[in-house]
Amino acid sequence: MSELERLTERLTAALPPDAVLTDPVRLRTYECDGLTHHRATPGVVVLPETAEQVAAVVRLCGEHGVPFVARGSGTGLSGGALPRTDGVLIVTSRMRRILEIDIPNRRAVVEPGVTNLAITEAVRDRGYYYAPDPSSQQVCSIGGNVAENSGGAHCLKYGFTVNHVLSAEIVTPDGEIVELSAQDPGYDLLGAFIGSEGTLGIATKITVRLSRAPEVVTTLLAAFTGIEAGGRAVSAIIAAGVVPAAIEMMDALAIEAAEAAVHCRYPAGAGAVLVVELDGPHAEVEHQFAAVERICRDNGAFEIRVAASAEERAAIWKGRKSAFAAVGRISPAYIVQDGVVPRTALPRVLAGIDLLQEEYGIRVANVFHAGDGNLHPLVLFDDSVPGEAERAEAVSGRILDLCVEHGGSITGEHGVGVDKARYMPRMFTEDDLDTMQLVRCAFDPRGLANPGKVFPTPRLCGEVPGVRRGAHPLVEAGLAEQF
Amino acid sequence: MDPELIKDCVHCGFCLPTCPTYVLWGEEMDSPRGRIHLMGQHVEGTPLTDAMAGHFDACLGCMACVTACPSGVRYDRLIEQTRAVVEREHVRRPDERAIRALVFALFPYRRRLRAMRLPMRLSRRLQPFLEQVHPSLGAMAELAPDAPRPVRLPPLVRARRRRRARVGLLTGCVQGEFFPQVNAATARVLALEGCDVVIPPRQGCCGALSLHSGREAEARRFARRTIAVFERAGVDAVVVNAAGCGSSMKDYAEVLADEPGWAARARALRTRDLAEFLIELGPVAGRHPLPVTIAYHDACHLAHAQGVRAQPRELLRAIPGLELREIGESAVCCGSAGTYNLFQPEAARQLGDRKAERVLAAGADLLVSANPGCTMQIAASVRRAGKGEIRVAHTAEVLDASLRGLGSV
Numbered sequence: 001m002s003e004l005e006r007l008t009e010r011l012t013a014a015l016p017p018d019a020v021l022t023d024p025v026r027l028r029t030y031e032c033d034g035l036t037h038h039r040a041t042p043g044v045v046v047l048p049e050t051a052e053q054v055a056a057v058v059r060l061c062g063e064h065g066v067p068f069v070a071r072g073s074g075t076g077l078s079g080g081a082l083p084r085t086d087g088v089l090i091v092t093s094r095m096r097r098i099l100e101i102d103i104p105n106r107r108a109v110v111e112p113g114v115t116n117l118a119i120t121e122a123v124r125d126r127g128y129y130y131a132p133d134p135s136s137q138q139v140c141s142i143g144g145n146v147a148e149n150s151g152g153a154h155c156l157k158y159g160f161t162v163n164h165v166l167s168a169e170i171v172t173p174d175g176e177i178v179e180l181s182a183q184d185p186g187y188d189l190l191g192a193f194i195g196s197e198g199t200l201g202i203a204t205k206i207t208v209r210l211s212r213a214p215e216v217v218t219t220l221l222a223a224f225t226g227i228e229a230g231g232r233a234v235s236a237i238i239a240a241g242v243v244p245a246a247i248e249m250m251d252a253l254a255i256e257a258a259e260a261a262v263h264c265r266y267p268a269g270a271g272a273v274l275v276v277e278l279d280g281p282h283a284e285v286e287h288q289f290a291a292v293e294r295i296c297r298d299n300g301a302f303e304i305r306v307a308a309s310a311e312e313r314a315a316i317w318k319g320r321k322s323a324f325a326a327v328g329r330i331s332p333a334y335i336v337q338d339g340v341v342p343r344t345a346l347p348r349v350l351a352g353i354d355l356l357q358e359e360y361g362i363r364v365a366n367v368f369h370a371g372d373g374n375l376h377p378l379v380l381f382d383d384s385v386p387g388e389a390e391r392a393e394a395v396s397g398r399i400l401d402l403c404v405e406h407g408g409s410i411t412g413e414h415g416v417g418v419d420k421a422r423y424m425p426r427m428f429t430e431d432d433l434d435t436m437q438l439v440r441c442a443f444d445p446r447g448l449a450n451p452g453k454v455f456p457t458p459r460l461c462g463e464v465p466g467v468r469r470g471a472h473p474l475v476e477a478g479l480a481e482q483f
Numbered sequence: 484m485d486p487e488l489i490k491d492c493v494h495c496g497f498c499l500p501t502c503p504t505y506v507l508w509g510e511e512m513d514s515p516r517g518r519i520h521l522m523g524q525h526v527e528g529t530p531l532t533d534a535m536a537g538h539f540d541a542c543l544g545c546m547a548c549v550t551a552c553p554s555g556v557r558y559d560r561l562i563e564q565t566r567a568v569v570e571r572e573h574v575r576r577p578d579e580r581a582i583r584a585l586v587f588a589l590f591p592y593r594r595r596l597r598a599m600r601l602p603m604r605l606s607r608r609l610q611p612f613l614e615q616v617h618p619s620l621g622a623m624a625e626l627a628p629d630a631p632r633p634v635r636l637p638p639l640v641r642a643r644r645r646r647r648a649r650v651g652l653l654t655g656c657v658q659g660e661f662f663p664q665v666n667a668a669t670a671r672v673l674a675l676e677g678c679d680v681v682i683p684p685r686q687g688c689c690g691a692l693s694l695h696s697g698r699e700a701e702a703r704r705f706a707r708r709t710i711a712v713f714e715r716a717g718v719d720a721v722v723v724n725a726a727g728c729g730s731s732m733k734d735y736a737e738v739l740a741d742e743p744g745w746a747a748r749a750r751a752l753r754t755r756d757l758a759e760f761l762i763e764l765g766p767v768a769g770r771h772p773l774p775v776t777i778a779y780h781d782a783c784h785l786a787h788a789q790g791v792r793a794q795p796r797e798l799l800r801a802i803p804g805l806e807l808r809e810i811g812e813s814a815v816c817c818g819s820a821g822t823y824n825l826f827q828p829e830a831a832r833q834l835g836d837r838k839a840e841r842v843l844a845a846g847a848d849l850l851v852s853a854n855p856g857c858t859m860q861i862a863a864s865v866r867r868a869g870k871g872e873i874r875v876a877h878t879a880e881v882l883d884a885s886l887r888g889l890g891s892v
Contacts, residue, residue, distance in 0.1 A: 021510075023534050028524060029517040036494045047509065074511065075496040093509035113509065115500060139496045261553050325495040328554030332490060 004043045004086060007064040011046055011088070014056045019094075021045040030089055033074040033081040034136075037335075037389075038418050042069070042083030049094050051169060051177055051204035058202065059175030061088055067448045070202045072113060072141030077336050078417030080148060080197045080453055090202060092143050098122050099205070106210045107166055112143025112203050116150075119208060128210040131158040134413070135321045146203045149195030151413035153246040153320070154277070156371035158211070160413070162194045169205035173444035177204070192439060197415050198450035200443040214279035217245070218289050219313045222301040223270035227251050227366065230272035231346045233299035234370040237276070238343065240295060242288045244371060248275040253330070253365035254323050254378065261326030264319025267303040274301075274370065275320055323367045324378065331363070331380035333389070335396045338414035339403035343373045352402045353377060360391045364399075374412035375403070401426065416454045424456050484522045484564050491556045492519045498548035498558075503816045503834050504541050512538045515548035515558050522565055536573040539565050541827060543820035543834075544695050546787035550814070559788065560737070566697025579826075582619040586822055587698065591688035591705065596660040600630045622828035625867070626859045634663035640670045640680040647677035647764060651718040653709075653732070655725045656688050658855045665855070668883035669724045669757055675768040675886045676761065681716040689723075691731035694738060695821045703742075706735050710748050720753040722760050724879055726854035727821055729756045730788035756785060758795040758853065758878055771888035772804035777881065778847035780838075780861065781813045782854035783820065795853060795878045802885045811841040819860035835864030842873070849874045851881055 012020045021027060022044055031039040043066075048054045061068045067087035074081060083089040096113035103126055108119055116137040119130040133152035134140055140150065146168060151160045158164075167181035168190060180190040193200050224230045230249050237247065250258065252271050258264050266273050276292055278285045296304055307313035327334050341349045350366070357364050365378040377399050381392035400410045400423050410416070410423045424433060433455060443449070498515040499505050505514040512521060512534075521535050529535075539562070548558050575583070589595050606613065606624040614621025636654065650673060654666050670680045690705030709732065713721050723729035731738075735749035755763070777799060785791045799807050818824055818834030838861055842850055850873055852858050858875045865873040884890075 023532075025521065025524060025529060025532050025534050026512045029512045029520045031520075032494065034495055073496055073499060091509075091511075093505075093511075096509065136495070136497070139499050261555060322553040325493055325497060325553035328491060328493040328556075334493075 003064050004066055007060055007066050007088070008044050010060050010064075011044065011057060014060065015046060015048060015053055019047045019049070019053070021047070030071070030074070030083060030091070033071065033076040033079060035077050035079045035082075035336075035417070035419055038079040038082050040083050040085050042089035043085055043087050045089045045091060047091050047094050051171065054090060054092075054202055054204050055171045055175050055177050057088065057090055058171050058173065061448055062174055062446065065446070065448070067451050069450050070143070070147065070198045072144030072147075073115065073139050075136045075140045076144060076148060076415065076417065077338065078148075078411070078415040078419045080415050080417035080450070081144075082418045082453070084451070092141060092202075095143075095204070096141075103128065103210070106212075107207050108210055109205060109207045110142055112146070112206060113141050116140050116142055116145055119210075123210055124213075127213050129213050130208055131164055131211045132161050135324060142206055142208065143203050146194050146206055147196065147198050148413070148415040151369070151374070153248055153369060155413070156247065156369065157243050157245045157279075162191060164209045164211075165190065165194055165206060166209055167207045168193065168203045170201040170203050172201045173446070173449040195415070197417060197454050199440055199454055201449060214245075216282045216285045217277065217279045217313065218285050219275065219277045219307040219316050220289070220292065220296075221266065221305045221307075221316050222274045222276065222296040223267035223303040224272045224274070224299070224301055225269075226271040227350055228347050229300040230274050231350065231370070233274060233296050233301065234346070235343055236295045236299060237292055238371065240291055242278075242291055244276050244288075244292070245279045246275065246277040246369070247371035248320050249273070249366070249368050249370040250275075250320060250323060251366040253363060253380075254327070254367045255319070257326040257330045257365060258319035258323050260329040262318050262322050264315060266319055267305070270303075275316055320367070323365075324376070327365060327378050327380065331382070333381055333383040333392075334365075335379040335381075335392055336414070337375070337377045337379060337396050337399050338411050339375045339377075339400050339408060340412040341373045341375060341403050341406045341408035343370075345406040345408070346370070346373060349375070349402050349406055349408075353399060356395050356398050360395050362388070362392050362395045364395065369412070372412070373408065375399075397423070418453050421452075421454055421456045424454070484526050484561060484568060486523075486526050488557050488561050489519055489523045489526060491554055492516065493554050495553065497553055498551050501547040501551040501814055503543055503545060503547070503818070504830065506815060507830060507833055513541055515542075515552075518542060518565075519556070519558070519561065522561060525568070531568065531572045533573075536569050539569050541830060543783070543816050543818070543823050545783035545816035545820055547783060547814050547816065550787045550790075563694065563697070566695070567699045568697070570697040570699075578617060582617060582826065583696075586825055587692065587696070587701070590692055590822070591656055591690075593656050593660055593687075596656060597633075603627045603630050618828045619825050622825055622831065626824060626863045628661050628859055628862065631661065631663060634667050636663075636666060636670060636682050638682055638684055640674045640682070642677045642679050643674045644677045644767065646679055647767075648719045649679040649681065649717070650760070651713045651716045651721040652680050652682045653689060653721055653723045653725070653728055654682060654686060655723075655728050655855070658725045658728075662855050662858070662877065665724060665877040665879055668877065669722070669879040672757075672761070672879055672882045672886060673722065676764060677767055678764075680722075681718055683712045683716050686712045689728045689732050690738075691727045692821055694731045694734070695727070699738075702731075702738055706738050706749070707745055710735065710745065710752055713752060714748065720755050720760060722755055722757050724757045724853065724877065726756070726782035726785035726789070727856060729754060730784040733789060756789055756791050756794075756853070758798055759789070759791050761798060761882075762794040766801065768886050770802050770885045771890075773802050773881065773885045773890070774804040775849055776806040776808060776847040777849050777851050778808045778810050778842055778845035780810055780817070780842070780850060780852040780857055782852055782857045783816050785853050786814065795851075798878060798882060799851065802881070805881075805885075808845045808847045810838075810845050812837070817857050817860050817864070819854070819856035821856060824856075824860055831860070832864070832867070835860050836868065839864035839868050839870070843868070843870060849876055849881075851876050851878055853878050
């Protein structure tokens with residue numbers, strides 16, 4: 001009997017019936033998340049319903065030395081929830097109760113499997129909402145959002161998940177249930193946990209900040225003949241001191257896909273569209289709106305539409321929010337890339353992407369959170385054509401090189417996961433990575449929590465990472481001691 | 484299971500929150516994305532296991548996922564093909580086989596349904612006993628409505644004003660036997676709006692139950708017969724007032740794709756849901772006030788399969804004095820889903836309870852739905868919740884009451 005089989009027996013005894021999946025056909029349906037080109041059938045899947053059950057599973061994993069991976073709705077785009085064939089996949093999709101809504105203190109307490117949008121839906125009637133809005137918000141779980149520090153179109157003005165989580169109950173990799181709070185004095189452990197991609201533990205209860213719905217929301221759609229003009233308009237808007245709630249850009253290919261999928265009826269002949277949303281007090285929005293409209297026209301917008309109703313606003317957003325999945329309409333397969341560049345480098349990076357398309361004969365559709373320079377190039381390919389997947393993969397990697405060369409980052413909001421671990425050395429030195437490993441080891445000395453993610457080379461905590469190779473200068477100087 | 488259709492799924496998961504079984508159980512293999520993955524496994528050579536068949540059987544076929552899918556995956560076609568494979572390759576338990584044989588020998592045949600009147604009147608009292616014999620029999624007894632007085636419809640109802648169209652009316656099996664007053668109301672509304680209504684007495688089952696259960700040959704037989712009957716009637720359009728029937732009739736061309744002659748005849752048949760047809764036609768008859776609050780229930784085969792959501796609401800809102808209320812989670816199936824509540828009684832009851840709770844929360848006088856299955860399911864769920872008999876009606880009955888000035892339904 002293998003270690004995993006022995007563990008499975010104990011898991012079955014510890015959890016309610018139907019909470020442990022071992023049937024190979026069922027297990028395979030969990031082989032990937034939203035990023036399908038990395039696949040691994042989990043050794044066993046558990047579907048706990050309480051924090052205590054999660055803690056029990058994690059403790060048992062520790063006792064048997066078996067790795068575990070947490071998964072929410074399985075919508076991640078970096079393979080962060082890619083299972084381990086020799087491990088346990090802990091799925092939080094049955095932990096989806098909203099435990100408390102506390103309007104006077106503007107907070108809600110939810111279980112990790114609650115979807116991002118469900119929080120907003122629960123408080124919308126009372127004039128509140130949960131601000132971070134990933135495009136998959138109706139599906140993705142808040143637990144996954146915490147693990148990935150998810151963003152969304154409106155993060156330009158309102159910040160990421162980390163800015164909207166007040167505290168979290170987590171199960172540590174050794175199976176302890178602890179509470180981390182933004183108000184804790186000392187190190188910001190909650191801040192370290194958010195975005196740790198399941199390597200520091202599993203969130204089992206999350207207290208989120210509720211935001212007051214803005215007095216006015218104005219959304220406009222501006223059509224440009226080309227992406228360069230759109231990019232210039234973005235820079236001009238920010239330079240004018242306007243901070244829109246969101247500025248999104250889509251290129252011609254992305255528009256074509258969205259049109260095919262949801263018939264969003266963006267202006268015909270547009271080489272790029274900008275979606276600009278302004279929100280806040282009436283007077284402020286009105287003033288900024290005039291400025292944005294003028295800047296768009298000055299930069300060559302040939303058509304500007306303003307949403308006159310909530311339905312029209314939803315229609316404008318529908319095209320943008322469905323863009324990733326909609327690409328399935330124009331291409332058999334695609335890679336969603338996620339990179340960041342300084343806003344000012346946008347035209348140069350886009351020109352670079354154009355060159356790559358020619359060099360490799362691969363089409364790239366572009367969707368971006370233009371306001372903060374977060375690119376989402378969609379690299380299109382046909383997996384039935386030999387060699388095309390490899391070329392697409394190469395283009396995808398070269399795009400990240402472009403981002404790093406221009407002072408950007410290899411990920412804006414999708415996380416590193418398994419997909420980008422190999423690109424980490426393009427951004428960080430060996431010493432940088434070792435320092436990060438030290439943080440991980442402090443939480444998970446045995447390396448059982450989501451191993452193989454984030455870092456390019458697995459390293460056990462016993463293998464002393466580089467920073468500790470020699471004596472610290474402070475120790476040598478007799479100013480500190482090592483213990 | 485067409486591999487090309489399977490490949491369209493990009494695994495984004497947008498279908499998950501709309502899937503009733505995922506809402507209930509939170510398991511990947513009981514979501515559309517998971518089921519498509521299972522189909523893919525089978526196409527790649529994994530034999531159809533009991534577990535796999537169970538997850539396909541657990542799908543309600545509500546098509547909420549088709550509405551939600553941004554990649555345009557034809558889950559409707561996929562699950563139909565899959566059900567046919569399950570029927571061919573999967574050996575069911577003897578009790579399941581017996582129940583299915585009973586249902587498919589009974590429901591598509593009006594005369595046999597008529598013979599069930601007396602047993603039906605007794606069955607609710609016998610429900611606990613039947614439940615013990617088999618949960619499906621228990622479910623059947625629980626769902627059975629009070630058998631109404633039969634209504635005999637003439638073969639032709641003439642337009643009550645200048646004729647604007649000549650339409651056929653599908654009377655349906657369950658609709659015709661258990662809710663004959665709905666067909667009568669439909670015919671009156673159409674006549675008052677200026678339609679000659681042809682009601683062929685020889686029409687049979689449209690094949691919806693067979694089609695949605697993977698019984699392909701039977702479905703094709705019913706489809707061919709229905710096409711022939713309405714061709715003879717010489718009508719501009721066939722109006723259907725049962726959502727499940729309408730959606731399957733709109734699929735006839737795909738059902739009969741292997742028989743090109745029939746497929747062409749299927750395409751020539753203009754099938755319209757009643758609400759869809761009335762909105763296209765435009766109102767001419769005067770609406771009398773109806774002071775009533777209505778909770779409108781979206782039948783999945785109307786909202787998801789046919790995309791008919793706005794039309795019934797528009798018709799109802801146009802009635803003076805009528806207040807329309809929305810039901811929470813309106814896109815989630817009530818658990819009726821054709822034969823689902825008979826074959827999967829446990830899941831259907833859980834979904835029914837969820838729906839009943841939200842219907843009652845709407846606090847309306849009357850529940851309106853455009854599918855007999857949903858009406859029976861929700862009424863039974865409300866009874867089970869100990870809330871007595873909920874007042875139910877079809878959109879056609881509400882319109883009929885307004886057009887004829889009956890004051891209150």
